[in-house]
Amino acid sequence: MPSTRLLSRSDEINSFVEGEVIVEDVIPHSKIGDGGNECICSCTCSACPTLFEWCIKDALGISCNFTTCCLFLYGQFVMIFVVLIPNNYSLANYIHFVLLHCLEFLALSSYYRTMFTNPGAVPLNDATPEKLRSYSHGTTVYRCTECQSVKPPRAHHCRICQRCIKRMDHHCMFVNNCVGQNNQKYFILFTSYTCIISMYTLIILYYHLTNCVATNWTACPAWSPPMTFVFVILLGLESFGFFIFTAVMTTIQFYCIYTDTTGIEFFKGKRRSSRSSMSFLCALKTVFGSRVGLQWLSPFSRPMNYITQNDEHITFDV
DSSP: OOOOOOOOTTOEEEEEEETTEEEEEEEOGGGTTOOSSSOSSSSOOEEOOOSSSOOEEOHHHHHHHHHHHHHHHHHHHHIIIIIITTTOOOHHHHHHHHHHHHHHHHHHHHHHHHHHSOOOBOOTTOOOHHHHHTSOTTOEEEEETTTTEEOOTTOEEETTTTEEETTOOEEETTTTEEEOTTTHHHHHHHHHHHHHHHHHHHHHHHHHHHHHHHTTTTTOOSSOHHHHHHHHHHHHHHHHHHHHHHHHHHHHHHHHHHHTOOHHHHHTTOOOGGGGGSOHHHHHHHHHOSSOSGGGGOTTOOOTTTSOOOOOOOOOOO
């Protein structure tokens, strides 16, 4: 049956007939008017073979990753050495300590799974004459001029990853990777756990600071009052910023799942006509997996039962 695609308004399409198949070459917007084949980014934008399944060498993405890790470490430092341990050795503090570290472990695991998971890259150079001839008569096939690949429905070319990504949602510089078919679950878990951690931290900081002031700082002897105040306020601002950002991102992600749209389609105001035939539970299964259970909350469980995963380990000539 003929296939249809939602195309970017700024993509340039050249159509021609190859045999009995209509081939439409899609030129990514980032390449229109660019005479060379190099990535237009000022940094090295290519994937490299590593111990991980997928790794993007992008200067801005790596910088954002480093900044994110530093912010997490600062939060760890303040919560451990300023708030919890120096205060008292109560059972409540031990419970807070364990809960925070469990949540941070899940959040960071989800973060790095998002970063180092192949988001659903379409194989390179698969638009061969043999494959094109396998389509039925009159089928319209979209071919990316950069990847020389047949673009599946809802796939988009990422100029940073330099690949067409299946069901691409967006490229997130904070995770230094595209969010797509294969790692959207991990991204949602990362934003959700980070949102919970941020809210939890704000509550603990509020009670800690009010307790310090109420006791004239005698309950907070580890650091001087000005230092304690600065540490707590800075972490409070950081936690508030993380809470707002991750709450918005998580809400958008679940809204896109509910409407069966990607982030690209959402911000372009596109809505799929087939949404009415899919329940919200089925839409969730396309992201988290067909078996509903605790594995939905685990960054170590891959949603392989419902999604056709592209599990090839990608290597590139860099």
